[in-house]
Amino acid sequence: MSESIADTDVADEASAETTNGRFDEVRTLTQNGLWSNNPALVQLLGLCPLLAVSGTVTNALGLGIATMLVLIGSNVTVSLVRNFVPSEIRIPVFVMVIATFVTLIELFMNAFTYGLFMALGIFIPLIVTNCAIIGRAEAYASKNNWQLSAIDGFMMGLGFTLVLVLLGAMREIIGQGTLFDGAELLLGDWATVLRIELFAVDYPLLLAVLPPGAFIGMGFIIAGKNWIDHKREQRNQTDSVKKVERARVTSA
Amino acid sequence: MSFYIASSPHTRQRRTTARLMQLVIVALIPGILAQWYFFGWGVILQLLLAVTTAYATESLCLHARERSSLSALRDNTALVTAMLLAVSIPPLAPWWVIVIGVAFSIIVVKHLYGGVGQNLFNPAMAGYVVLLISFPLQMSSWVAPVELTGQHLSLFESIHLMLFQYTSEGYSVEQMRMVASGTGLDAVAMATPLDHIRTDLSQGLTLSESLQAPLFSGLAGLGWQWVNLAYLLGGLFLLQQRVIQWHIPAALLASLALLAALGTLLAPDQLPGMDIHLFSGGTMLAAFFIATDPVSAATSNRGRLVYAALIGLIIYLIRSFGGYPDAIAFAVLLANMCVPIIDKYTRPTTYGHPRRKLQ
Numbered sequence: 088m089s090e091s092i093a094d095t096d097v098a099d100e101a102s103a104e105t106t107n108g109r110f111d112e113v114r115t116l117t118q119n120g121l122w123s124n125n126p127a128l129v130q131l132l133g134l135c136p137l138l139a140v141s142g143t144v145t146n147a148l149g150l151g152i153a154t155m156l157v158l159i160g161s162n163v164t165v166s167l168v169r170n171f172v173p174s175e176i177r178i179p180v181f182v183m184v185i186a187t188f189v190t191l192i193e194l195f196m197n198a199f200t201y202g203l204f205m206a207l208g209i210f211i212p213l214i215v216t217n218c219a220i221i222g223r224a225e226a227y228a229s230k231n232n233w234q235l236s237a238i239d240g241f242m243m244g245l246g247f248t249l250v251l252v253l254l255g256a257m258r259e260i261i262g263q264g265t266l267f268d269g270a271e272l273l274l275g276d277w278a279t280v281l282r283i284e285l286f287a288v289d290y291p292l293l294l295a296v297l298p299p300g301a302f303i304g305m306g307f308i309i310a311g312k313n314w315i316d317h318k319r320e321q322r323n324q325t326d327s328v329k330k331v332e333r334a335r336v337t338s339a
Numbered sequence: 340m341s342f343y344i345a346s347s348p349h350t351r352q353r354r355t356t357a358r359l360m361q362l363v364i365v366a367l368i369p370g371i372l373a374q375w376y377f378f379g380w381g382v383i384l385q386l387l388l389a390v391t392t393a394y395a396t397e398s399l400c401l402h403a404r405e406r407s408s409l410s411a412l413r414d415n416t417a418l419v420t421a422m423l424l425a426v427s428i429p430p431l432a433p434w435w436v437i438v439i440g441v442a443f444s445i446i447v448v449k450h451l452y453g454g455v456g457q458n459l460f461n462p463a464m465a466g467y468v469v470l471l472i473s474f475p476l477q478m479s480s481w482v483a484p485v486e487l488t489g490q491h492l493s494l495f496e497s498i499h500l501m502l503f504q505y506t507s508e509g510y511s512v513e514q515m516r517m518v519a520s521g522t523g524l525d526a527v528a529m530a531t532p533l534d535h536i537r538t539d540l541s542q543g544l545t546l547s548e549s550l551q552a553p554l555f556s557g558l559a560g561l562g563w564q565w566v567n568l569a570y571l572l573g574g575l576f577l578l579q580q581r582v583i584q585w586h587i588p589a590a591l592l593a594s595l596a597l598l599a600a601l602g603t604l605l606a607p608d609q610l611p612g613m614d615i616h617l618f619s620g621g622t623m624l625a626a627f628f629i630a631t632d633p634v635s636a637a638t639s640n641r642g643r644l645v646y647a648a649l650i651g652l653i654i655y656l657i658r659s660f661g662g663y664p665d666a667i668a669f670a671v672l673l674a675n676m677c678v679p680i681i682d683k684y685t686r687p688t689t690y691g692h693p694r695r696k697l698q
Contacts (some may be wrong), residue, residue, distance in 0.1 A: 292439075294473040303447070310451075 113238055120242025126219035127250035127305075128312050133217040136210045137251055138301035142262070145269045147255030148248070149203045150210060153192045155244025158220050160188040162228040162240035169229045181224040182215070189214045202272035219247060250308065257304050262295035264288045356455070360415030362582045363628065366573035367422055370624065373569035374426060377484040377562035380497040381430025385437050386422060392441040393421035400450040416455050420444050423463035423628060427621060427668075428470060429481045431492075434501045436477050440466040460675045461635045464668040471668065481531045484562025532563055532619045534664040536611055545608040567623040574627025586643040587636060588626040592617060594651030602659065610659055620658075620665040625650070629667060635675045642678075642685035649681075650674045 119125075126132045133154070141147045164184045172180050193211045196204040204211065214220070223243050228236040259265055264286040270278040294300045374382045397417040401408040421441050428437060444466030452458045471478050482492075492500070499505070530538065532555065539549035555561070577583045595616050602610035616622065621629075630636060630650050637646040650670045657666030688694055 290474055290477070292473050293475070294469050297472060299472070 109235075112235060116235065116239045116242050120239065120244075120246040121249070122246070122312075125246040125250065125312075126222075126243050127247050128309055130219065130222065132219035132222055133247060134305070136213060136217065137247075137254070138298060138305065140207055140210050141251055141254040141258060141301055141304075142296055143259045143268050144252055144255045144266055145203070145273050146206055147251040149196075149200065149273050150207055150214075151244070151248025151251040153196065153207075153211060154214055154217060154220070155241065155248055156192055157185065157188045157214055157217075158223060158244040158247075159237055159240035160191075161185045161220055161224055162236040163233050164188075165224040165228040166231060166233040166236035172229075177229065178221070178225070181221055181229075185220050185224070186215050200273055202269070206269070206272060219243065253308060254301065254304050257307075258295045258300050260285060262291050262293070262300065264291075356414045356416065359582050360419050362577065362580050363419050364415065364422065366577045366580075366582075367426070367570075367628065369572050370566060370570040371422075371426060373566045374430070377566060378430045378482045379492050380494045381432075381482060381492075381501065382426065384497060384501055385425040385428060385430060385432070388434055388437050389421035389425035389441050390418060392438050393417040393445055396442045396445040397450075400446055400454075404450065404454070406454075411455065414455060417445055417449075420449070420462045420466075423624075424466050426624065427463070427467050429478060431480070431482055431497065431500050432474075432477045433504050436470055436474055439473075440470045443469050456634050458634055459678075461629060461632050461671050464629060464671045467668040468672060471663070479530075479534065481534070531664060532615065533611075533658065536615070537658075537664045540609060546611060547608060563620070564618045567618045570623035570627060574623060577627060577631075583627065583631040584640065584643070586640050587631045587647040590644045590647035591626045591630055591651045591654075592622070594648040595622065595655055598652065598655040602655070616655065616658070621667045622654070625654070625667040625671065629671055630674075635671075635678065637678050637681045637685065639682065639685050639687050641687070642681045645681050645685060646674055646678060649677060 124130065127134070127137055136150055136154070140150050161181070161184050165181055168180070168184075189212060192214070193204075196207075196211060223240060227239045231239070256266060259268060264284065266283040266285065267278070267281040270281040274281070292300075295304070371382065371386065394412065394417065397412060398408045401411050421444075424440050424444060425437060428440065444462040448460055448462040448465040449455070449458050452460075535552060536546065536549050539552075540546065574583075574588060578585060578588070596613050599611070599613040599616040603612045626647075630647055637643050653670035653673050654666045657663060657669055661669075663669070
């Protein structure tokens with residue numbers, strides 16, 4: 088049912104069934120974006136910025152939000168123009184759309200969060216090449232209406248951002264013993280109070296600060312996700328096995 | 340008594356992993372004694388810390404993986420990893436350096452890859468690389484050999500220095516290096532011979548000028564040459580006991596020596612010679628104890644020759660042109676990465692079958 092809803096472009100058929108279907112679709116999108124099809128943990132897309140700028144929570148949050156905004160904008164635009172773009176040239180068109188939004192974000196960051204803009208450097212324009220974005224445009228936005236595409240972009244972006252922030256927090260804590268170091272770059276001067284010093288280190292563990300730490304940390308996060316999935320599956324299996332047993336007993 | 344049926348070969352020694360590892364540990368003893376003699380109590384303290392950490396983390400991992408811990412703890416592989424790492428790091432490095440290194444080796448490099456026999460990388464060397472890139476300062480403050488200092492730092496001062504990074508009189512290892520450069524006698528910390536040559540060459544001195552330093556007399560730097568000879572002795576014992584085969588040490592030393600000779604021919608005053616390459620740094624330890632790790636090395640004899648020659652090549656390249664004075668750990672890890680492809684192209688032909696074509 089959800090697929091049929093996804094394919095209809097008409098948003099104002101407000102019968103009870105379609106609202107239910109729409110609600111289901113939103114729930115699926117949320118679940119996919121945050122967990123079961125998370126761009127960073129499952130699709131392993133956009134790893135270059137993920138690994139390069141996750142040195143601190145601030146950098147991670149900055150890049151995550153920028154990516155999320157680009158993703159929402161490009162998803163909505165692609166969805167709106169999807170019926171007017173010949174499928175032979177859709178990829179270049181999508182890339183142009185994405186590049187436009189990245190340029191916008193870059194200019195905004197240059198204007199309002201200059202410190203962060205300098206800290207992230209080349210990785211802001213590189214959002215264009217983030218496969219998660221073109222991937223969503225191709226896989227979802229070019230087939231669905233703009234509201235759902237916006238939600239999909241938001242959820243995928245949120246999933247990406249959360250992983251980025253988690254990795255940034257791990258690396259910042261292990262490497263420097265702080266959290267939100269340099270938050271004023273993103274949020275303005277008041278944010279200096281956000282800086283938390285968990286413990287003082289005389290000699291930072293440079294491994295966590297350097298790129299290898301990002302790879303190792305990413306490995307741990309993916310392993311953790313798979314472990315949780317595995318545990319869940321086991322629990323579901325034991326549940327279903329129990330049910331079968333009970334059914335047999337009653338039938339016997 | 341049951342009748343034991345097996346296919347040929349019928350005369351063989353059935354040696355367990357634990358027994359082999361015991362022999363490796365025995366073979367390490369001359370080298371450890373030499374290091375203790377030249378570099379003081381720090382070596383022994385690092386060993387004790389490393390072994391304690393190794394057993395603690397090993398049993399922790401085995402518990403988490405729900406394996407029977409006693410039999411696995413008895414196979415001594417963790418012990419060898421810990422000892423190899425302990426003799427590789429500076430003797431007076433702070434206590435947490437070796438603890439972090441060994442914990443990383445055992446937990447991440449060994450057990451996350453599946454435990455004994457499953458690790459892609461040599462655990463001791465991966466731990467060493469983690470330490471080297473995480474704590475460059477601590478990992479480059481080596482102790483001066485006893486021939487220059489006259490006497491060791493006492494056991495008490497060594498413990499004090501490792502725990503608090505200051506002696507009881509309040510000197511840090513770095514400060515003692517300062518004192519050393521002034522008077523030349525109170526030295527505790529100083530550069531290793533390879534580091535010394537490297538610094539001098541980068542400052543425009545020639546090799547022969549660099550070798551005038553009091554650190555050098557004899558073959559390849561005070562203390563270091565004897566430590567290397569002691570590890571060579573231990574390595575020969577391993578060969579005699581057939582714990583290791585000749586292929587890896589021979590190919591590694593041969594490729595390193597050949598390249599060093601070539602370097603001397605081409606640029607006699609810019610590139611250190613064969614004697615320094617073979618008997619300084621960790622060359623002998625690497626050739627006989629580290630590269631010969633049966634798990635992470637190539638499996639066929641021909642493959643082992645290629646693997647070890649590759650290590651020799653990388654050691655020479657990094658020592659001569661790279662960013663670090665010594666390069667054993669990087670060379671071994673890089674060669675570990677090449678092992679699958681080396682194994683693929685050096686698989687021996689089954690007897691009586693035509694040569695396989697390579698896909």
